[in-house]
Each structure stands twice: as C-alpha cells, then as structure tokens.
Amino acid sequence: MTDLTQARLKTVRDHMALECECDWDAVIATFQHPRYEMFGTGQVFDGEEAVRGYFDASRTPFPDQANEIISVGAGDNNTVHVEFFLTGTHLGPLKLGSKVVEATGKSFRVRMAATFEFAKNSDKIVCERPYFDQTAVLKELGLL
DSSP: OOHHHHHHHHHHHHHHHHHHHTOHHHHHHTBSSOEEEOTTTOOEEESHHHHHHHHHHHHTTOTTOEEEEEEEEEOSSSEEEEEEEEEEEOOSOEEETTEEEOOOOOEEEEEEEEEEEEOTTOSSEEEEEEEOOTTHHHHHTTOO
16 A cells, blocks of 8 residues: 555545534535535535535534544545544534424434545545435334
8 A cells, every 4th residue: 555545544534533523613624625526415515614514514513523434445545445434412503404403412323435536646635425315314203
C-alpha cells in the first residue's frame, strides 16, 4: 500500500470521526473543495456554505447522528470506499417536503456505503457520495 493510499484512508477515518464530533471546521479541512452528492435523493451540496448548511439541516432532527465504520478500502484510483452504519435519535423537527415531523425520541441504525473522491496526488477530498435508501431512516423511526 502506498503512502498516499494510507494517507487517504486516514483522511476518511478522520473525516467520519470528526462528523460524529460535529467539528465542522475540521471536517471542512479534510476537503480540497467541500462537496457532497447524495445518491439517494440526488441533492448536491457544493462549496463550504452549502456543506455547512447540510450539516446543520441533518443535525437539527438528529443531533447525535453518528457512524460506525464496518469496512474501508481503497483501489488504484482516486477513491476510497466505506461501508458503515448511520445512527441517530430523532430529537428535533424533521422536514419532509412541506411537512414537519416533531421529535419522536426514536433511534435508527441503517447500513450505508459512501465513496470519497480525492484530488489527484492528494489526500484531500473533493467529493463524498453517500449511497443509501432514502426511506430507511423513516422506516426505522416508524414514519413509513
């Protein structure tokens, strides 16, 4: 395994741990350019302001949102792949289209995957792409 591959794997592990800690400045620092592309919904959060807005919107209903890494792997390209459980408790208002669901106090734990694309010859992320069933959390909370 090359030094660059090891550095990228460390960046991903650090990035995911920092998300659990809600250390947004440090999460942003793992990016060359902050960008999330949500495979399940098609939403794109491009640039620091949009990514910070995503962090705020996702942590309002689930302030304890965290991840439990199952596996991390890197290939010969500029991508690291992660499989993990996303966890959290519904403790704040959850926007579902034009509807708002008040906190239920229920917890969820759903299996997901994500890819992290890196800038060429760099350990800085240029895009995180989570892959998930957008209804999985709602089903776990009993909202579907």
